[in-house]
Amino acid sequence: MAPLDQDDVHSVAPEVAVEFFREIMPFNTLDEEALNRLARHCRIDFFPKGTHLFKTGETEVEYLYVIQRGGIKSFIVDDEGVVTLKDYRGEGSVIGALALIRGTRANLDVETVEDTFCFLVPKQIFLELINEQPGFAQYYLKSLSNKVVATAYTELRRHKWTRRGEDDLYLFTKRAAELIKTVRKVPATCSIQEAAAAMTRYRVGSLLIHDPDKPEVIVGIITDKDLRSKVLARGLDYTLKVEEIMSSPVRTVESQAVCFEVLLKMMSTNIHHLAVEQGGRIAGVITSHDIMLQQGHSPYYLFKEILSQTTFQGLYPLSQKIPEMIRSLIKEGGKAGNITRMIAVLNDHILERILTLLVDYMGPPPVPFCFLLMGSEGRREQTFRTDQDNAIIYADPVDEEQKKDAESYFKEFARQAIDQLVNCGYPLCPGDIMARNPKWCQPYSTWCGYFERWVSAPDPQELLNVMIFFDFRSGFGDAGLAEMLRDHLNRLTRRQEIYLMHLAKDCLAHRPPLSFFKSFIVQKNGEHKNTLDIKGQGITPFVNFARIMALKHEINETNTLARFNVLVEKGHISRDFWQAATDAYELQMQLRLVHQLYQIDNGILPDNHINPANLTELEKQMLKEAFTVIERLQSLLKTIFPVV
Amino acid sequence: MVRLSDVFRWLRKPHPLLVENKELFKNFSQSRPLSEYTFVVCDTELTGLNRRRDEIISIGAVKIVNLQIELNETFHQYIRPRDLEHTKSTLIHRITPEQLRAMPSIDEVLPRFIHFCGDALLVGHYVALDMSFLNKAALEELGGTISNPSVDTMRMAMGYKEAQFMDCYGHCNLSTSYNLNDLSNEFGLPKFKPHDALEDALQTAYLFLYLVKKMKQGKIRTLKDLYEAGRNVNLLY
Numbered sequence: 001m002a003p004l005d006q007d008d009v010h011s012v013a014p015e016v017a018v019e020f021f022r023e024i025m026p027f028n029t030l031d032e033e034a035l036n037r038l039a040r041h042c043r044i045d046f047f048p049k050g051t052h053l054f055k056t057g058e059t060e061v062e063y064l065y066v067i068q069r070g071g072i073k074s075f076i077v078d079d080e081g082v083v084t085l086k087d088y089r090g091e092g093s094v095i096g097a098l099a100l101i102r103g104t105r106a107n108l109d110v111e112t113v114e115d116t117f118c119f120l121v122p123k124q125i126f127l128e129l130i131n132e133q134p135g136f137a138q139y140y141l142k143s144l145s146n147k148v149v150a151t152a153y154t155e156l157r158r159h160k161w162t163r164r165g166e167d168d169l170y171l172f173t174k175r176a177a178e179l180i181k182t183v184r185k186v187p188a189t190c191s192i193q194e195a196a197a198a199m200t201r202y203r204v205g206s207l208l209i210h211d212p213d214k215p216e217v218i219v220g221i222i223t224d225k226d227l228r229s230k231v232l233a234r235g236l237d238y239t240l241k242v243e244e245i246m247s248s249p250v251r252t253v254e255s256q257a258v259c260f261e262v263l264l265k266m267m268s269t270n271i272h273h274l275a276v277e278q279g280g281r282i283a284g285v286i287t288s289h290d291i292m293l294q295q296g297h298s299p300y301y302l303f304k305e306i307l308s309q310t311t312f313q314g315l316y317p318l319s320q321k322i323p324e325m326i327r328s329l330i331k332e333g334g335k336a337g338n339i340t341r342m343i344a345v346l347n348d349h350i351l352e353r354i355l356t357l358l359v360d361y362m363g364p365p366p367v368p369f370c371f372l373l374m375g376s377e378g379r380r381e382q383t384f385r386t387d388q389d390n391a392i393i394y395a396d397p398v399d400e401e402q403k404k405d406a407e408s409y410f411k412e413f414a415r416q417a418i419d420q421l422v423n424c425g426y427p428l429c430p431g432d433i434m435a436r437n438p439k440w441c442q443p444y445s446t447w448c449g450y451f452e453r454w455v456s457a458p459d460p461q462e463l464l465n466v467m468i469f470f471d472f473r474s475g476f477g478d479a480g481l482a483e484m485l486r487d488h489l490n491r492l493t494r495r496q497e498i499y500l501m502h503l504a505k506d507c508l509a510h511r512p513p514l515s516f517f518k519s520f521i522v523q524k525n526g527e528h529k530n531t532l533d534i535k536g537q538g539i540t541p542f543v544n545f546a547r548i549m550a551l552k553h554e555i556n557e558t559n560t561l562a563r564f565n566v567l568v569e570k571g572h573i574s575r576d577f578w579q580a581a582t583d584a585y586e587l588q589m590q591l592r593l594v595h596q597l598y599q600i601d602n603g604i605l606p607d608n609h610i611n612p613a614n615l616t617e618l619e620k621q622m623l624k625e626a627f628t629v630i631e632r633l634q635s636l637l638k639t640i641f642p643v644v
Numbered sequence: 645m646v647r648l649s650d651v652f653r654w655l656r657k658p659h660p661l662l663v664e665n666k667e668l669f670k671n672f673s674q675s676r677p678l679s680e681y682t683f684v685v686c687d688t689e690l691t692g693l694n695r696r697r698d699e700i701i702s703i704g705a706v707k708i709v710n711l712q713i714e715l716n717e718t719f720h721q722y723i724r725p726r727d728l729e730h731t732k733s734t735l736i737h738r739i740t741p742e743q744l745r746a747m748p749s750i751d752e753v754l755p756r757f758i759h760f761c762g763d764a765l766l767v768g769h770y771v772a773l774d775m776s777f778l779n780k781a782a783l784e785e786l787g788g789t790i791s792n793p794s795v796d797t798m799r800m801a802m803g804y805k806e807a808q809f810m811d812c813y814g815h816c817n818l819s820t821s822y823n824l825n826d827l828s829n830e831f832g833l834p835k836f837k838p839h840d841a842l843e844d845a846l847q848t849a850y851l852f853l854y855l856v857k858k859m860k861q862g863k864i865r866t867l868k869d870l871y872e873a874g875r876n877v878n879l880l881y
Binding site: 040042046069 | 706713716833836849854
């Protein structure tokens, strides 16, 4: 008879577990041996829907839970019992990584939202992987939300070596020559004050100093820091020559040096401004800031970069960096509401730069004006490449002459503004709702007239076409004009609510895309066969509802989430409904962002057509739940506008 | 001289392994919490369903400890049947007759399997079939039967679905399929390759975990509860 203990029979890990892990990040980086070892040490457990897996601060986490089938939600319960939803995770996701890495108890409450099967990786096996596999620690730190990780990371860094991510690759590929901008220089004989004025004019933090007789010979450099420490702090006379304070000679790097070498030189010499030498001549200056900017993902750097532009051309490439930045925000776990607001801030600043440059170029306007943003821009809800929706409102001219001046000034101003926005990557509005359309470039009194007509004698069809105007906000210029117009609209609404009825009727006309059996209705034919229009069918009802309620209650916010927040604060909607609606709205915005990001990555023009077949079961279920909120929202609207 | 017990196998004394096996269950109690029992979920592959003529050609089994499937304790073994000719048609895809010829015979494998089971309860989908073939082999090779109590996931599924239907409509509809594959689909369980003894055992283990935790709204605590939950369909025997 064979020996009773035949380990070889038992030592083959079930193929299913190996296959499962092979498909999942970051386990897919493991070699066969490690994968087999991992699979053999796993357990499989089943948690019926509604199982409370983790309790914050109580549960000792003994395993990494890898979801094979089903889904979980994680949430926080505060002292007063208020539940804040943090995340949903579905198949292939893990739970417990952070607690295991930090060696703490559960940091979130976790509950299964479906019948869920998990592979359980014992703590020790997981920590071994973290220690031994370079990709592992890095992966989990990245995938965990930024805030929570911040503390964990410092702890971890002390013991563990983490590999540089791909984000750092630019350090080894970009060359110094690619980063330099136009050389800004002044002769050594000019005064300190003149040099400072030049730096302000050029919006630069450093200035090269050349030989007074030979402009191509660079003799030194001054920086903001020199002005502060050598001039102001010492009370130096700023009519002195700039050569008194310049650093000389200038430290240089070769134009072919890669960023890594440049950064190394800066770090070793503690000099953050280096001149770039190309063919024996100084071609420009490179700063540590320029190199940091190459990461291109940090909203802050992008923000600073936009602000420092003094030419239209300088702005063109910057708006292209927004998708990259959004990607990293999404990966760091940013919520859709915050991300779209961030996009709005950056777009607002690009607009601000364009229009400021334009005013500088054209001279001051004859009357005060305000550049209005409407639609998704007005609501600060743009995703990627949203069409322009804008208009100009200007103060009523006092006489015929001023009227003519204003008309011709703003006509030219609008034309150029729209062109520059197109150059920066904001497509034209197909409906021509743009400031360059004379109809939408008008004085205050004309705008009041527009709204009076829309509100008091509504033609239902026209009203729908101009719906986006009701989301206007100031984008640039005299915000007071936009506020006055908003006050006027509120007064009109107080007198005449009938137009809201029409808006409500339209909102009720669109049934949520759920059939009676709660399965998805997708478009059956045409270009977008088998897809779901997440914007039109899913998001728009929320936007419309928030708009109608905001107009009714004179809430001046234009952002949908902000409108919902004010509505609940003022008691116009219940807290329960508010929670359901904002969750549903944000989820759909998130799906839309991820969908569009995927399209951009694959060279497809972003759209709003999601194929439900590409969603995970969990996403589908959540989307279905979001759609059922539309039914609630519609019945609420029916009770508010009973005759509709 | 021919020994009587070689001719009439049932006269033979049971193999010490079976005596030991029987001893394990002398004081078997049904009242401990389920998580304290070890379960061995097994599936056998047969050359056919004729009890007299057909044989076991593979055994697959996984262990459930603390109501979790342990992936480091699995059992998977092909077995060389006595009648290889008869077997050819059954195994065409996964193993050639030559490979099968190289496998150990049941008298080698069975003791290892009994050892693997230890004091665990045996779980199977329509476990009676597996048990009857295992016991037939045990009687022939070891002169006795296996004492491990068994649990049938098919009967558990019947009990679960009956209770569900009763709740909804007040009457029973048992016309649905209780095939392992169909049940796994119905309950949305992860799917494994059918007709591989180990993967079928794993599939059955998933079904077992699912049912144990879903029956009676998760209020099944002890083996006795499990028995009572399926009493009307005679769950344990």
